[in-house]
Amino acid sequence: MRIKSSQSSEDRLSQSKSMVLQDSDVPQKPISRHRRNQSQHNVFSTGGEPLVQLKGEHLNVAKISEGGKKQRKNWTLMWTVLTSDQLLFYKERQQETSQKPGNKTDVVLPLCGGVIEWTTEKSSRKNVFQITTNTGSEYLLQTDSYSTASKWFDVIRKTIDSSTKADGGFSLRRSNSTEYLPRHSSLPGYGSASPNTKQRNPVHRRSINMFSSSKLKHSTSDSADKNGVKNRLKKFIIRRPSMKTLQEKGLIKDRVFGCHLLTLCEREGSTVPRFVQLCLEAIDKRGLEADGIYRVSGNLATIQKLRFIVDQEEDLNLDHSQWEDIHVVTGALKMFFRELPEPLFPFKSFQPFVEAIKIKESKHKVQAVKKLIQELPKPNRDTMKLLFSHLHRVLDFSRKNLMSTQGIGIVFGPTLMWPELDAGNMAVNMVYQNQIVEFILIESQQIFNLDKK
Helix, strand or coil: CCCCCCCCHHHHHHHCCCCCCCHHHCCCCCCCCCHHHHCCEEEECCCCCCCEEEECEEEEEEEEEECCEECCCCCEEEEEEECCCEEEEECCCCCCCCCCCCCCCCEEEECCCCEEEECCCCCCCCCEEEEECCCCCEEEEECCCHHHHHHHHHHHHHHHHHHHHHCCCCCEECCCCCCEECCCCCCCCCCCCCHHHHHCCHHHHHHHCCCCHHHHHHHHHHHHHHHHHHHHHHHHHHHCCCHHHHHHCCCCCCCCCCCCHHHHHHHHCCCCCHHHHHHHHHHHHHCCCCCCCCCCCCCHHHHHHHHHHHHCCCCCCCCCHHHCCHHHHHHHHHHHHHCCCCCCCCHHHHHHHHHHHCCCCHHHHHHHHHHHHHCCCHHHHHHHHHHHHHHHHHHHCHHHHCCCHHHHHHHHHHHHCCCCCCCCCHHHHHHHHHHHHHHHHHCHHHHCCCCCC
16 A cells, blocks of 8 residues: 655655755655554555565665766665655664654655666676666665565666656656756657657646746757757767778778788788888897897887887888887887787697697607698798797807797797687696797798708
8 A cells, every 4th residue: 555645746846855865854754554564574556566575675875976966986785675655775774663754764765756777887796776866866776686686676666667657757857956857868769758748747847837937948958959969979970981981091090019910911912010020120130149138028118109100100210219229129029929819820720739749759740840830821921930030040149148949938939829718727838838939949940941051
């Protein structure tokens, strides 16, 4: 049984000025003589729906907006009780015998004219739903149990619909404002209110006329401006050019870092990326004798600057003084290989290389690895040949740069190859990665048919 007090539209407007009411401000609704209506088990009808029985429970509550003004989100565990048209929040659990008219209610949340919806953007917690009151204030409710959250969401939604229909379609209203808004005016798929909708609420229109007509005209013009902006945005989105068109016009440039190797080589018309060629030439020219050439890291900010210039397709001169530190060039080269969507050793060849490196006889191992490399796409094969021939020259200066085959294997193993899914043991995979690179480096002359000097 639901008892409804007869209130005028002026009373409703004055009551909606604040979402959280103090003791003295809480409206004293007529109390039913039947005790069961005031117990923890709230039983009421939801507009023709079967009777719903809901027990008061602890829910996490956060107030994020009051009257449209954002507030800091602070979650509080509160005892929540649902009535026929309100949510009552208590800091302490209320016993069945303690829910009396004089009992202190910490927060009163009116549901008439409100909106309830699930949200994943307002909080990182799970099972969060938001209630927006008719004054524009917003509350978040949450519980770790999905079944409990879903149960409260469904019953509150039915309660909002029931109380709103019973009150003649009470609409959302901005706090301390004369401007009424359609309940779903801000949701996708809803346009401006139809004439039939406007004629349904003559009582609210009379209450609005109590205020100055200038405010009403101002609100109407604001609404029209907003609708105009929305329409223009929709037209722009529909007519906006495709990514391919923007790339053809040169407005959006393709990146180098993070681009698939085959796509990059096809775009540049070569089988080895131009950036890789420039880096290897610069390192061969002035870095072969540098101490820990690939082991020592360069300045990360300078490496990112070099990456930005490369992605913007600006003229790159690695002999410039700003790239004087050769470790910046080697760092950028390693970053290029690490950020490939698919590594230089393709995903499908990872396990065959692992099986090949397990072969005990050296001659058969060389033949197996050489065959696998010959089966790779030409950009992968040519880039690999150029890189390992360079790394072989690095080994020629190992007395000065202190780089060994094992050291190069440790650096380039996880840089040049990794499994598509780390389903196995990561440590074991890393051992195989290092061994494969180290073996190819040692046997690079035979595998890639390099000229002996």
